[in-house]
Amino acid sequence: MAQPIRLHRTSSSLKASCHQCSLSNLCLPLAVEENELDRLEDIVQQGRIFNRGEHIFDQSTPFRACFAVRSGSVKTSIITESGEEQITGFFMPGELVGLDSMSHETYACTARALERTSICEFPVDKLEELTGKMPELQHHMYHLMSQEIQNGHQLAMLLSKNTAEERIAALLLSLSSRFERRRMSGTHFSLPMARSDIANFLGLAVETVSRVFTRFQNQGLIKARGRDLELLDVDALQLVARDSTRQD
Amino acid sequence: MAQPIRLHRTSSSLKASCHQCSLSNLCLPLAVEENELDRLEDIVQQGRIFNRGEHIFDQSTPFRACFAVRSGSVKTSIITESGEEQITGFFMPGELVGLDSMSHETYACTARALERTSICEFPVDKLEELTGKMPELQHHMYHLMSQEIQNGHQLAMLLSKNTAEERIAALLLSLSSRFERRRMSGTHFSLPMARSDIANFLGLAVETVSRVFTRFQNQGLIKARGRDLELLDVDALQLVARDSTRQD
DNA sequence: CGCAGACTTGACCGCGCTCAATGCGAGTGG
DNA sequence: CCACTCGCATTGAGCGCGGTCAAGTCTGCG
Numbered sequence: 001m002a003q004p005i006r007l008h009r010t011s012s013s014l015k016a017s018c019h020q021c022s023l024s025n026l027c028l029p030l031a032v033e034e035n036e037l038d039r040l041e042d043i044v045q046q047g048r049i050f051n052r053g054e055h056i057f058d059q060s061t062p063f064r065a066c067f068a069v070r071s072g073s074v075k076t077s078i079i080t081e082s083g084e085e086q087i088t089g090f091f092m093p094g095e096l097v098g099l100d101s102m103s104h105e106t107y108a109c110t111a112r113a114l115e116r117t118s119i120c121e122f123p124v125d126k127l128e129e130l131t132g133k134m135p136e137l138q139h140h141m142y143h144l145m146s147q148e149i150q151n152g153h154q155l156a157m158l159l160s161k162n163t164a165e166e167r168i169a170a171l172l173l174s175l176s177s178r179f180e181r182r183r184m185s186g187t188h189f190s191l192p193m194a195r196s197d198i199a200n201f202l203g204l205a206v207e208t209v210s211r212v213f214t215r216f217q218n219q220g221l222i223k224a225r226g227r228d229l230e231l232l233d234v235d236a237l238q239l240v241a242r243d244s245t246r247q248d
Numbered sequence: 249m250a251q252p253i254r255l256h257r258t259s260s261s262l263k264a265s266c267h268q269c270s271l272s273n274l275c276l277p278l279a280v281e282e283n284e285l286d287r288l289e290d291i292v293q294q295g296r297i298f299n300r301g302e303h304i305f306d307q308s309t310p311f312r313a314c315f316a317v318r319s320g321s322v323k324t325s326i327i328t329e330s331g332e333e334q335i336t337g338f339f340m341p342g343e344l345v346g347l348d349s350m351s352h353e354t355y356a357c358t359a360r361a362l363e364r365t366s367i368c369e370f371p372v373d374k375l376e377e378l379t380g381k382m383p384e385l386q387h388h389m390y391h392l393m394s395q396e397i398q399n400g401h402q403l404a405m406l407l408s409k410n411t412a413e414e415r416i417a418a419l420l421l422s423l424s425s426r427f428e429r430r431r432m433s434g435t436h437f438s439l440p441m442a443r444s445d446i447a448n449f450l451g452l453a454v455e456t457v458s459r460v461f462t463r464f465q466n467q468g469l470i471k472a473r474g475r476d477l478e479l480l481d482v483d484a485l486q487l488v489a490r491d492s493t494r495q496d
Numbered sequence: 497c498g499c500a501g502a503c504t505t506g507a508c509c510g511c512g513c514t515c516a517a518t519g520c521g522a523g524t525g526g
Numbered sequence: 527c528c529a530c531t532c533g534c535a536t537t538g539a540g541c542g543c544g545g546t547c548a549a550g551t552c553t554g555c556g
Contacts, residue, residue: 078401082490086409087402100401102394109401128390132383138377145393146350152400153326153336153348153357159407160335160451164512195535203408205513210536226521226535242329410542443503453545458504474503474553 017046023094023182027068038136043126050113065123066098072117073192076100076109077200087201089151090114090193092178099145113223114192127241135201159203167202168212169241172222176231187234187246191227265294270429271342275316275368282381291374296317298361307358312345313371320365321440322355324348325448335449337399338362339427339442341424347393362440407451410490414458415450418491420470424479435482438476 018041021027047070050056055066059079067074074091088109091097101108102124110213113119119209131138180186191198195213197204216222221237231237269275276487295318298304304315307327315322322339339345349355350372358460360489361367379386406415439446443461447454465471469485471478479485 031296076296078405080405086401088404088407099393100397103391103398104360104394108394108398128383132380135376135380138380138386142376142393143351145390145397146348146352146356146398149348149393149400150351152397152404153334155329155404156336156400156407156451157326157334161332189496194533203254206535207514207537208512212510214536237253238371454503455505455546456544459544462504 002036017041018044021070023068023070023176027094027096029174033136036137039130039134040137043123043130045121045123047120048121050117050119052113052115054113056111056113056119059107061125063098063101063105063107065121066102066127068094068096068120068122070118070120073114074111074113074117074119075197076111082084085200087197090175090197090201092175095178095183096144101147102145114197119159122143124244133244162206164202164208164216166241167204168198168209169237170218171198171202172229172231173234173237173241176234187231189229191229250472265289267290269318270317271318275342275344280350281384284385287378288385291368291371293406296369297364298367300361300363301360304359304361304367305355307356307458308354311346311353311355311370311372312351313369313424313495314344314350314375315359316344316368316370317341318366318368319360322359322365323441324359326357333448335445338423338445338449340423341430343426344392347396350393362445408461412450412452412456412460413463414489415452416446416457416464417469419446419450420477420479421482421485421489424432424482435479439477442475 016035033191038206039208050072056074057064069091071093073093074092074097076097077085077086077087079085087099097111098107106183127141127177130143175189175191176186179189194203195209198204199209202209213222213224217224218238219236221231221233221240223232266275266285283296298320303424304322305312317339321341322345323335324337324339324345325333325335332456336348342477345359346355348357375389407421410418422436422438424434427437441449443453443457446452447457450457461470461472464485465472467484469479469481469488471480
């Protein structure tokens with residue numbers, strides 16, 4: 001259901017909720033047997049709330065934990081020496097943030113809430129200890145990290161070969177399918193990020209993003225008013241996104 | 249030393265060589281205690297040779313193992329539905345290939361030798377079993393995979409924000425530092441890949457790569473004849489590459 | 497030697513960036 | 527309630543980087 005997750009249970013137990021979490025089929029518990037879920041719950045700090053713009057962790061500060069998005073959304077970005085921001089990803093409910101930092105003592109990027117967001121925290125030392133004991137959980141971690149590597153490759157591909165229209169169509173479709181996975185509408189949703197975030201992420205100028213949005217709108221592919229977005233013709237969007245390959 | 253690794257030892261033991269391998273400080277054995285190295289050696293198939301262009305594994309075939317480059321070099325690429333190739337990475341000695349495939353039953357990309365190349369093979373089932381027993385090795389795997397995620401982000405950044413000159417300068421410097429890590433010359437080496445590979449990887453046209461090479465040469469930054477490359481002014485190259493690929 | 501593939505060089509042009517102005521909604525204070 | 531501001535979004539004009547197309551040159555290999 002599209003019901004928001006209840007964050008503060010009235011029960012006396014603050015942490016007994018991986019069992020009930022509607023995201024348990026997306027998040028870490030996926031790979032875990034019912035009777036092992038308790039051990040995962042033991043190490044998780046659940047449901048901490050961040051408001052829009054608040055930092056979940058900061059680049060170059062000591063790496064302590066990975067974070068799962070329960071509700072809301074998160075963006076991660078790298079700040080270059082020159083002070084420029086490069087957004088490296090958007091994270092939706094059920095997705096794990098911080099995997100790119102497991103190679104250092106410090107976080108490789110900064111994570112910020114794009115809206116009011118609920119976050120579960122997995123301390124990395126305890127997580128590693130646990131994955132050592134639970135082969136399925138370890139396998140799932142490898143799975144998630146490898147998926148993240150592939151996402152990076154997909155993004156690199158998008159950035160290196162595709163036009164502005166193709167990039168934006170691809171992003172909209174990606175968001176759409178991720179909303180659907182959460183059993184929310186995949187055709188009518190609110191963009192959690194600003195146009196400038198989209199531009200930054202896709203390697204475009206804000207003006208270009210704006211232009212493409214209006215072009216899509218004129219073509220009847222989408223209907224956008226501010227952050228409110230409706231996908232009117234998903235098939236046509238997919239055609240645009242995959243059209244990076246049309247010369248025979 | 250810049251000595252090539254001896255591939256076929258005259259000793260009767262074919263596999264007793266993680267101990268002697270000059271890359272053991274880069275590859276998986278890094279995290280392993282001396283007395284645990286034997287257990288890693290037990291699962292490794294060492295020193296298989298591939299000639300230029302030969303496939304180490306193919307996209308969409310069953311995922312069986314990760315591979316470490318001992319000598320030579322490897323490129324990985326994704327073939328899109330339309331048959332286009334997108335190169336996702338170049339791998340030098342000591343680097344692990346195939347980490348992006350640990351999320352699927354099949355390889356996510358194709359890996360090919362760029363030159364005569366020696367490869368060690370780590371069957372993934374045994375590797376996972378081993379990392380479950382050896383926390384340091386597990387930690388090292390997380391480290392390597394997270395590093396790979398970061399490389400992806402760096403590449404995406406390079407592709408989305410930087411000019412042709414900046415991208416090429418960054419690639420040359422990356423290769424340089426990776427050669428140096430192998431204790432080979434970082435200023436005079438042979439490019440293992442064709443111009444078209446560089447172009448594909450960096451999201452440029454071959455012609456652009458060629459033009460930038462000659463421009464750099466005219467500016468006295470490099471000296472290139474075919475694949476033979478000399479970096480004449482590393483500082484200037486770093487200035488050109490600017491805020492692109494930084495790994496500290 | 498000759499051929500094929502790799503590399504270089506030149507001419508042209510279009511996508512998307514830059515600069516600049518305007519539109520628009522939300523929050524604030526008089 | 528309007529006026530003002532501030533951040534975000536849209537729209538327009540101009541141009542430069544890098545892609546495309548087309549020759550031409552170099553290189554390795556049979």
